Amino acid sequence: MRRKAQKVVxxxxxxxxxxxxxxxxxxxxxxxxxxxxxxxxxxxDATADMRAAYSGELGLDRPIxxxxxxxxxxxxxxxLGVSYVYRQDALGVVLSHLPLTLMLTCSALTLAAVTGxxxxxxxxVFPSSFIGRACTIASLxxxxxxxxxxxxxxxxxxxxxxxxxxxxxxxSWRSLALPAVTMGAASSAVLxxxxxxxxxxxxxxxYVLAAFVRGIPFSRILIHHVLPNAAVPILTILxxxxxxxxxxxxxxxxxxxxxxxxxxFVTSVGSRDIPVVQAIxxxxxxxxIMTNLAVDLGSTWLDPRSxxxxx
Amino acid sequence: xxxxxxxxxxxxxxxxxxxxxxxxxxxxxxxxxRRSTAEVLGGARLTKINMSIRRGEAHGLIGExxxxxxxxxxxxxxxxxxxxxxxFFDGELLTPARLAAFRLRxxxxxxxxxxxxxxxxxxxxxxxxxxxxxxxxxxSGCQARLAAAISAVxxxxxxxxxxxxxxxxxxxxxxxxxxxxILDPEVLICDEPVSALDMTVQAxxxxxxxxxxxxxxxxLLFISHDIRSVAYLCSxxxxxxxxxxxxxxxxxxxxxxxxxxxxxxxxxxxPNSELGLETESLTSKPCSQPVGRRHLPAQR
Numbered sequence: 001m002r003r004k005a006q007k008v009v010x011x012x013x014x015x016x017x018x019x020x021x022x023x024x025x026x027x028x029x030x031x032x033x034x035x036x037x038x039x040x041x042x043x044x045d046a047t048a049d050m051r052a053a054y055s056g057e058l059g060l061d062r063p064i065x066x067x068x069x070x071x072x073x074x075x076x077x078x079x080l081g082v083s084y085v086y087r088q089d090a091l092g093v094v095l096s097h098l099p100l101t102l103m104l105t106c107s108a109l110t111l112a113a114v115t116g117x118x119x120x121x122x123x124x125v126f127p128s129s130f131i132g133r134a135c136t137i138a139s140l141x142x143x144x145x146x147x148x149x150x151x152x153x154x155x156x157x158x159x160x161x162x163x164x165x166x167x168x169x170x171x172s173w174r175s176l177a178l179p180a181v182t183m184g185a186a187s188s189a190v191l192x193x194x195x196x197x198x199x200x201x202x203x204x205x206x207y208v209l210a211a212f213v214r215g216i217p218f219s220r221i222l223i224h225h226v227l228p229n230a231a232v233p234i235l236t237i238l239x240x241x242x243x244x245x246x247x248x249x250x251x252x253x254x255x256x257x258x259x260x261x262x263x264x265f266v267t268s269v270g271s272r273d274i275p276v277v278q279a280i281x282x283x284x285x286x287x288x289i290m291t292n293l294a295v296d297l298g299s300t301w302l303d304p305r306s307x308x309x310x311x
Numbered sequence: 312x313x314x315x316x317x318x319x320x321x322x323x324x325x326x327x328x329x330x331x332x333x334x335x336x337x338x339x340x341x342x343x344x345r346r347s348t349a350e351v352l353g354g355a356r357l358t359k360i361n362m363s364i365r366r367g368e369a370h371g372l373i374g375e376x377x378x379x380x381x382x383x384x385x386x387x388x389x390x391x392x393x394x395x396x397x398x399f400f401d402g403e404l405l406t407p408a409r410l411a412a413f414r415l416r417x418x419x420x421x422x423x424x425x426x427x428x429x430x431x432x433x434x435x436x437x438x439x440x441x442x443x444x445x446x447x448x449x450x451s452g453c454q455a456r457l458a459a460a461i462s463a464v465x466x467x468x469x470x471x472x473x474x475x476x477x478x479x480x481x482x483x484x485x486x487x488x489x490x491x492x493i494l495d496p497e498v499l500i501c502d503e504p505v506s507a508l509d510m511t512v513q514a515x516x517x518x519x520x521x522x523x524x525x526x527x528x529x530x531l532l533f534i535s536h537d538i539r540s541v542a543y544l545c546s547x548x549x550x551x552x553x554x555x556x557x558x559x560x561x562x563x564x565x566x567x568x569x570x571x572x573x574x575x576x577x578x579x580x581x582p583n584s585e586l587g588l589e590t591e592s593l594t595s596k597p598c599s600q601p602v603g604r605r606h607l608p609a610q611r
Contacts, residue, residue, distance in 0.1 A: 206426040210487075213388050214441040214494065215414050228431045303431060 012296050016289045023285040024075060027278050028068055036060075037272030041084055058084065071278075080282065081275030085268070090275035094261060094283055100170055101260030104253070105245035107180035112187035113238060119188070120195020120234075124203060125222070135192060142189025151182045151255040168257035179256040183249060187241045194237045198230035205229070232303045239295030243288035330363035330399070331530050332387060332417070332498055337361075337396035339382060339554075356554045357382060360396070364498065364547075369524055369531040371545030371562075373538055373577070379554040380534045384502045387532065388419055401497075415445060418491035422503035424483035428475035435471030438490045445494075453493075460489040464519060481512035488519065498530045499523075505540055517544050538581055542566055550574050 038055045039046075046054075055061045059070070074081060080091045119135035126132040158178060159167040166175050202208065203226055211221045241248075250262035257263070261280055268276040337360035357379050364370045374380050385391045386398065389410045398405040400413055421427040429437055438460060439453040461468060464485040475483060484504060491499055501520065505513040521544055523529055535541050541548055548565040550558040550573070557571045569575045 206421050206423060207429040209390070210419065210421065210427045210490070211429070211440070213390070213414055213419055214490070215411060215445045216440060217444065220444060224432075225429050229429070 008300065009297065012293055016293050019289055020286065023289075024072070024278075024282060025068070027281045027285075028071055031274045031277060032064060032067075034269075035272065037084060037274055040272040075282070080279040083268075083273055083276045085271050085273045085276070090273075090279040093276055094264065094279045097259060097261045097264045098283075100258065101249055101253070101262065104176065104179055104183065104249055104258060104260055105242075107176055108183035108249075109187060109238075109242060109245055111180060111184035112191055112241065115184070116188035116191025117195050117234060120192040121199050121222075121227075123192065123196040124199035127200075136196065139189045139192035139196070142185050143193065145185070147182055147186055147251050148255055150185055151178070151252060154178050154182060155256075168255075170259055175256075175258075179249075179252045179258050182256075183245075183252045187245075190241065191234070191237060195230070195234050198233040199226055202226040202230040228302065232299045235298050235302065236295055239291045239298075243291035329366060329402075331366045331401055332532070333363040333399040334360050334383070334386070335397045335399065337383075337386065337393045337398070339379075339386060339391070339393045341382075357386075357393075358555050360554075360556060362549055362556065362559065364530050364532055366497075366530055367524065367528045368547055369521070369533055369545040371541035371548040372532060372534045372551060373536065373541050373548060374551030375536060377553075378551040380536075380551055381502055382554075383551070384419065384500050384532070384534055387500055388417065389414060415441070415494050416496050417498040417500060418494060418496040420484070420487050420491055420499055420501040420504045423507045424480055424487050424504075425475055427487050428483060430475050433472050433474060434478070434486050438471075438486065438493055441490075441494055456493055460493040463492055463523065464489045479512075480508050481515060484508060484512070484516050485519065488516075488523070492523070492527075496529070498532065500532045500534070502534045503536070504533075506535065506537065513540065520544060538577055550577070 036051075038051050038058070038060065042050060042054060052061070059067065062070075071081070078091075079089070080094075082088065083090045083093050086093050116139075119139060122129075123132045123135040123139070127136075155167050155178060158165045165177050166172075167178075169175050208221055208225055211225050212218070216225075248262075249258075249260060250265055252258065253260045253262035254266055261283070265277065265280045267273075268280070337357055339357040339360075341356075360383065362370075362372075362383075372380050372383060382391075386393055389405065400409075400417070403409065405413055428434070435457060439448075439450065439457050442448045442453045442456065443450065457471070458468065461471065466482065466485050466489065470478060470482060470486065475486075478486070487504075488499075499520070504520070505516050508516060517540060520531060520533070524531055531544070533541060533545050542562065546562050548558075548560065548562055549556055550565065550571070552573050558565055558569065558574045565574065566578065569578060
């Protein structure tokens, strides 16, 4: 049994590694297709000689395959190149922006997890009550409203009209409130919808009915029968939200001028700072893959059926 | 509330005319929003249902899909309330206040055995859960009862640590029966308990139910759309069509001398040999009398 579990974990890790290599390759190719970074970095007034010299300095004059192999070699050694703009280690530039993004995403996801899961459970358990209906409607609205629109509305109300919170920046905890709510709202809505469906499905199952007619109290049924069985789809969605949060914060960070990775990504794409863009994509991809791996392993633990061929 | 600990009591079958469970003039209709298409098309609206199950009796409830069989099971399990009429248990009117105690004496066995078990909980824990919760027993104190329940359904202790997906459908249905038996109920409501199982396992489960009824004096309400299973197990049969009882009586009356065209058409669909309807078998093996193990006729 233990051996089997180890085999499953090993196969999942191997799959994650292959995905990572494919992702690194895709990013490398896409960035080379996005135009000549030298032209953008030197501007329209640069001469052909200047461009050629700068291209040679950055190693962009070598054949694409050589560049790719060199890039892979550096990635394996833990070096993601030097930023064309900042003239510093690209990974270092990205990591210096990471704490602010983590602060934003952690706040947003905590808010989303608490409100989304609680709202989804309430909507499933009390579908006809005021609370249940309110949660269902709120989650639908949350799904329909785009982040940039919600951000602008919140900014208009809380920053401009009421003057309670700043419109942007990352000066204090007050600056975090609006971006976190904006980012958390969409995730909360997604979680609430999936939680409602998963809990409803579990509530309608025969094992819940069987527990009920055996005199087991509803609270115990909910905790011991419904939630453990509804946890797998909820965990999957939560994992996807966590994995996507690093890059998903791009719109919110841009609107609120939050100096995190999302903001850095937008400016780096604009300035064709390929090493920084590649570092961000690699980091975000790794986060997504690791989260998915954790979700896979968590699901296997929560639902033993997903890891068994025994009948 | 206390529960006698130890092996399940063996009740001598009491041939009794006294009903343990009785439905009187029951009318029921699902709220419009909860009606399925089949129900809207005419099924599951119960009208003037009068039915009684006597102690130690296996009572068959037969009818086509959507005729209201499972709705009667829900009413009898207290999962829904009738719009009109009364349900009596052991001579007493079933009221909301008596529902909790009633549920421990009337236990269900569902159609799909695997679905009726929590996929994430080991079998043993699922079987003893009602004892832990309802009687505040400790897990160690339930072991004798657990062993008795498991052995009563012909399973070994090895199965207790397994999860539902690790056992077969037949084993799962035995586990469901054991889970019902651990509360030492007086009535088992079996809602299509063999329809999701293959033929050989169907016969084993029917024989098990028959043996349990005989050894424990259990009353059975056996709901099925399969007239062969009902004919094999039950001494009394009620026939339901679109929410109305169209025929009711002893096995011999209903199978041998059907009054309605509907019942005649049901019987025509099954060869007599598969129902055990030969005159000899009817007179020599009445189903509610203690008899030796019968064998389910082979089904095609």
